[in-house]
Amino acid sequence: MRVALNARILQAPRTGIGQYVAALSEALQEQAGVDLDLFLGRSWGADLPSAPMPGYARKASLAKRVPGAYRIRRWLEQRSFDRGLKRRQVDLYHEPTLWPLEFDGPMVMTLHDLTHVHYPQTQPADRLLEIERHVGRAVERAQAVLTDSEHVAGEVRRHFGLPEERVTVAPLGCAARFYPRAYQALERTLGELGLVAGRYLICVGTLEPRKNLELALRAHALLPASLRKGLPLVIVGMPGWRAEQLDDTLKASLAEGDVKVLGYQSDAVLAELLAGARALLFPSLYEGFGLPVLESMASGVPVVLTGTSSLPEVAGEAGVYVEAHDPQAMTIAILRLMEDESYWQRCRTLGLEQAKAFSWQRCARITSDVYRKVLGG
Structure with a gap:
């Protein structure tokens, strides 16, 4: 199966979701039967970027001053996404953030948390507006929703009224660079x-x-x-x-x-x-x-x-x-x-x-099983 994973977040320095996308994509590429295409915002590729986009922080700071910056960026990304899809036979789209791009096929999304629901005051107003515009519809569109924990899975089911079988917990893993050192x-x-x-x-x-x-x-x-x-x-x-x-x-x-x-x-x-x-x-x-x-x-x-x-x-x-x-x-x-x-x-x-109970291989295995379930096999 050919899967398009939205890895645009890797343009920025890696924090939580960026670490998830990077580690999951590497582990998925080791899963038999998964052919992964990474959408990087402006381009597509099979390899992870080795570093954030040069000047990302300055560009992000400038964008915050532009009215409607989130919508403009989304429109540009959708165009780039659509152009790339024309050259690929993608079976399924996986979105790791709150607002998936448009896709005429099966879609899986990851909801890492419901911070925007519990702590809306911690979100900039324009970002919160975009989340509220997109996330409800996105969850309705998704054939399956992944979460990192049982706690969030329960919140997602209750908040969006989803049946239990549409939400799957795929606990995160730990990179090999974290180990005891002298x-x-x-x-x-x-x-x-x-x-x-x-x-x-x-x-x-x-x-x-x-x-x-x-x-x-x-x-x-x-x-x-x-x-x-x-x-x-x-x-x-x-x-x-x-x-x-x-x-x-x-x-x-x-x-x-x-x-x-x-x-x-x-x-x-x-x-x-x-x-x-x-x-x-x-x-x-x-x-x-x-x-x-x-x-x-x-x-x-x-x-x-x-x-x-x-x-x-x-x-x-x-x-x-x-x-x-x-x-x-x-x-x-x-x-x-x-x-x-x-x-x-x-x-x-x-x-x-x-x-020892957590690994990215386990996360990727659960994730790929969800892909197969959504695709009917």
């Missing part, structure tokens, strides 16, 4: 960033209100001053919409060097940053899956996280859970991981075992 092997990369392996905490995720980073910042600020100075909180991620809300909370900690905001980092550097952390703090209010949690566990690093949405499905018994609005609880969890080596080792061991 601290000595991390010295060069971490040294260039002013860090020491085992002597920092890390948060990973786009800077936006839903990620609830203020909880981690306040918990870190409550640590004893002597510990806090030698245990910086490292924040890694793309600036998101309303990221400026963090500024007031960050100012004092940034000025004293207690918090380091590293921004977006390459896949290779992120893997080393995770492996060198004492713990991952993941205070998110809502997640469709939570890839950094899985990646941290696979790296042999304990995770302190909230027990919201899908996160317990990913972390299982390996997670150190705290309430989403209780910085003192997170501070206590951090202190225990710092001071109790046997507890840290236990969390590490549980996390490594939990991570």
Whole structure:
């Protein structure tokens, strides 16, 4: 079967959905009977782009100032998509985001979460408008909907009134670059960033209100001053919409060097940053899956996280859970991981075992089975 996968998101630096598209497409190409064509926005190809589109951030920033930018971009992409389809005998179209392009054939879409429903205030108004224009109709058009977790599958069925058989859970996987590493092997990369392996905490995720980073910042600020100075909180991620809300909370900690905001980092550097952390703090209010949690566990690093949405499905018994609005609880969890080596080792061991339950090969196998079901075989 020939499948068209919309991989346009790979024009941008890879965050959650970009990582999904890249890893899934690689794993699908190993599945027997799946012939994959990637739509890259302006062109088609069989190979993943090795890097984001040059100047993507500047172009995206300019586009936000243009009235109707989302609709203009969609119109241009639809034209390019249609031209490519004329030269291909595509059996099925897979859309990994909220607004599929038009396609006169079977369509499968992935709904990673319902952030636009639960936290509409975290979306720019023009983007939210486009989501509301397209997503309902898209779900009606789709012969099957994939989700990353049971939690989101239940939400999708209830919100859109879908029967159980139209929604399939395909849990995400973990890239091979996330594995435990000797601290000595991390010295060069971490040294260039002013860090020491085992002597920092890390948060990973786009800077936006839903990620609830203020909880981690306040918990870190409550640590004893002597510990806090030698245990910086490292924040890694793309600036998101309303990221400026963090500024007031960050100012004092940034000025004293207690918090380091590293921004977006390459896949290779992120893997080393995770492996060198004492713990991952993941205070998110809502997640469709939570890839950094899985990646941290696979790296042999304990995770302190909230027990919201899908996160317990990913972390299982390996997670150190705290309430989403209780910085003192997170501070206590951090202190225990710092001071109790046997507890840290236990969390590490549980996390490594939990991570084994997830793989991109499994995700691709479930996904290709859905393709076959939709195509009647």
